[in-house]
Amino acid sequence: MTQLERRLRPMLGADLERVLAxxxxxxxxxxxxxxxxxxxxEHQAWFERASRDTRRHLWIYEQASIPQGYVNLNIVDEYAGRADWGFYLAPGSPPGSGQGLGQCTLAYAFHTLGLHKLCAEVLAKNHRSLRFHERLGFRREATLRDHYFDGNDYHDVIGFGLLAEEWCHLQGEDPV
Structure with missing residues (x-):
């Protein structure tokens, strides 16, 4: 699939039911x-709040014009150029969708927004997401012990970070 067939577009109210599913x-x-x-x-109330927050960037990831995932970038420190991200793919999305979502989002974060650093938190038991972040170039920066309680058990959370210069280096580009 070519780069032109993969894109992020702003999440709209019309996407709410699909994203909620x-x-x-x-x-x-x-x-x-x-x-x-x-x-x-709850989902509609969240979307209304998040849409008014200028630090939040809510996106739908598309491949060949078909929605395949959701991305949320939250700028936590504008001065330092640092943001957190979260995402998920549509269940049953085609192979390679995660990589496409990641590449589109990182290009947006570092080239369009000019961020210095993108951070993520991943439940330690989510091995697929841990590997995904590492393949994109993120580095493990922290283990937050017993950081998440699911109602029955405590779970560790892994903190990740990716700097713009690291991502550019991986892409074979000059640092932004």
Whole structure:
């Protein structure tokens, strides 16, 4: 698939039900901090709040014009150029969708927004996401012990970071 067939576009109100269905799917939900089912009303209220927050960037990842995932960038320190990200793919998305989502998001974060650093938190039991972040070039920066409680057990969370210069180096580009 060519780069032109993969893109991020702003999330719209018309995307709410689709994104909620992805979010509530058991394969997605089990890796979230909030693992219970989210209602449409809660989802709509979240979207209204997040859409008004200029630090939040809510995106739909598309391949060949078909929505395949959701991305949330949250600028936590504008002065330092640091943001957190979260994402999930549509259940059943085609192979390579994660890599496409990651590359599109990192290009947006570092080239368009001019961020210095992108951070992530991953539940230590989510081995697929841990490997995904490492393949994109993120480095493990922290182990937050017993950081997440799922209602029954405590779980470690792994903190990741990726600097713009590291990402550019991986892309064979001059640092931004």
């Amino acid at each position: 992805w979010r509530n799917h058991p394969d997605v939900r089990r890796h979230m901090y909030t693992q219970r089912l989210i209602t449409l009303e």
